[in-house]
Amino acid sequence: MKLKMTLFSLFLLTSVQIFSQKTDPKAIAIIEKSIAAKGGKEALMNVKTLYTKMATTMDGRDVFWITKEMAPNKGSFEIEYQGRTVYKSFYDGKKGYEMVRGEKKLADQDEYKDKKYRKYIMNDLEYIDPELYKLEYIETSADDKNNKIKATYVNGKISYLYYDKSTNLLTKKETVANANKNTFETVVNEDYKKFGNLLNETKQTYISGDSKQVAILKELIVNQFISDKDFE
Secondary structure: OHHHHHHHHHHHHHHHHHHHHOOOHHHHHHHHHHHHHOOOHHHHHOOOEEEEEEEEEEOOEEEEEEEEEEOOOEEEEEEEEOOEEEEEEEEOOOOEEEEEOOEEEEOOHHHHOOHHHOOOOOHHHHHOOOOOEEEEEEEEOOOOOEEEEEEEEOOOOEEEEEEEOOOOOEEEEEEEEEOOOOEEEEEEEEEEEEEOOEEEEEEEEEEEOOEEEEEEEEEEEEOOOOOHHHHO
16 A cells, blocks of 8 residues: 555656646746736735625626635635625535535535645736646737736646736636637636735626626735634
């Protein structure tokens, strides 16, 4: 058994090294400029918990999306309608759950398959970690305003990141939803504003097929009011 575990550990280490060697220095440089624009690597690394509240519309009703995160990979998502929570799901660091009629139920773990690899709250730090992402500079966008980067996650998921050439900020992320059908799930970031030491988007547009949903950031709180109890 000890030999099997040693060989397995060696396989994982070798896989990470192979994955790391393919990262594109030009792509990393672009993302590092984005990190600097958002407040700097130290400021992003210091984010240990993050609370966000976004206003949006679902089925014609005004609702809030509330997200709580705790480094390295705990997270929860709530939908609030007229002051009460109508939906909640969370990841406790190992498994994902949903609250159904006030009871905690094990959720579809496939929906949380990315969470187990996370090391940081801020995505920019994830992108430049060679153990998590392989980056490849593709080209400038069709309008010549953005640098385009192909980002392959350690589990094989592929995304395309678009960074504005003038501001260095992430303007759009396209995630491959179905490679065979060439379909994407897209998030457009706009209206960056300062929150303490951090610069963060305050408007996000989620696009999937013909559907589009806009969410506006109302609150962003760093390193306050969140504990392990939020993920139990």
